[in-house]
Amino acid sequence: MATLAEQMQGERMARVALSMVAEPNDAATGRVLAQVGGIETLRLVESDDPVPGLARADALMWRERLSARITPDLPNRVAETQGGEFGTLVPADKEWPAGLDDLGERAPYLLWTRGATSFLTAALSDRVTITGSRASTSYGAHVTGDLATGMADEERIVVAGGAYGIEGAAHRAVLAAGGQTVAVLAGGLDRPYPAGHSDLLRRIGDVGLLVSELPPGAAPTRHRFIARNRLMAALSGATVIPEAGVRSGSMATVLTARELGRGVGAVPGPVSSAASTGPNELIKQRFASLITQPSDMIALLDADDPPKRGVTRAELGQEFGHRRPEPGAPGRSL
Known part of the structure; x- marks a missing residue:
């Protein structure tokens, strides 16, 4: 079965998924995201690989926290947000403040x-x-x-x-x-x-x-x-x-x-x-x-x-x- 990261089509969708599984102002998620980007961050959540910027114990707690909110319907929920009533901005967009x-x-x-x-x-x-x-x-x-x-x-x-x-x-x-x-x-x-x-x-x-x-x-x-x-x-x-x-x-x-x-x-x-x-x-x-x-x-x-x-x-x-x-x-x- 494809991993969550493999089902995300690009950085924008990966960040949409992150917004659904990680709380705002989560310094651990922010640290990893800044170093490896959205798709790789999602992959690391579901893998056992070392996490850049996090000690092993911190990485275990981070994975446990985020993986608990990854549900089977998450890819569909992400897809449903595309082209809807609300837009999204990511750092690569010219409108990003x-x-x-x-x-x-x-x-x-x-x-x-x-x-x-x-x-x-x-x-x-x-x-x-x-x-x-x-x-x-x-x-x-x-x-x-x-x-x-x-x-x-x-x-x-x-x-x-x-x-x-x-x-x-x-x-x-x-x-x-x-x-x-x-x-x-x-x-x-x-x-x-x-x-x-x-x-x-x-x-x-x-x-x-x-x-x-x-x-x-x-x-x-x-x-x-x-x-x-x-x-x-x-x-x-x-x-x-x-x-x-x-x-x-x-x-x-x-x-x-x-x-x-x-x-x-x-x-x-x-x-x-x-x-x-x-x-x-x-x-x-x-x-x-x-x-x-x-x-x-x-x-x-x-x-x-x-x-x-x-x-x-x-x-x-x-x-x-x-x-x-x-x-x-x-x-x-x-």
Whole structure:
């Protein structure tokens, strides 16, 4: 019987298969993939040969983890995705966003897309990520709307995650201004999440761009949300936080942005507001530039001297109570 690798017709289909058997942000899979490509990575999963970049014990655990998700119908599932509603991008494609390569072994295996992939060919300085609290205040939603509208007026692309609160406010403001926006999802593009934003996400897919590293049918989980944040940081020249608690999941986007040498901005808020504790602390610790108006965001994106990588994830994580997720952990459905 033909192996899974033998049934894959080219690198694209091999990476589609990998997206179905390996969790996002799996450093072991990313390390092997970067060295040998998709088809050989699949072959190594089903063989006993040494795995480049992995010690024997690590290779055994890696094989066990991935092979458990290889089912007899997997080749058919891969084939069914070709020519369907959603497109795919791999690193060899001209639309592949070069900023994702900065993630190294944590780069996505491929991207699933719906909409204007041309948004991904723009320079990093033409894209800004806006993220923050799902339980935003009226102050946070108002400021976010003003900032996002300003980006649309400047023909900059706003990247967010489609969530309630800050991200939803950013998307809606850009669409209302006739601007360009990208929503990065933590599940399959056919499973819009949150359900209350189904219409918003559908509209973004029609006039903007939906992106995910997970195949159709995949459900969002806690791990996948955390993994998604690294893509939001890598896709843009800067990440801006209008509102968030110090332990908000959106702060993980800040950690990755600083690791990658991207700009970070934060909007100051009332000291009495729990929703502003994250941005206020970022500004206080000088981890972020002060953002009060769209021109501040433009200056952050166009800065000739981006933040250095001197602030490590460990330092930021200790300050804001974050721990790096264990690579490959599937997490739980939300």
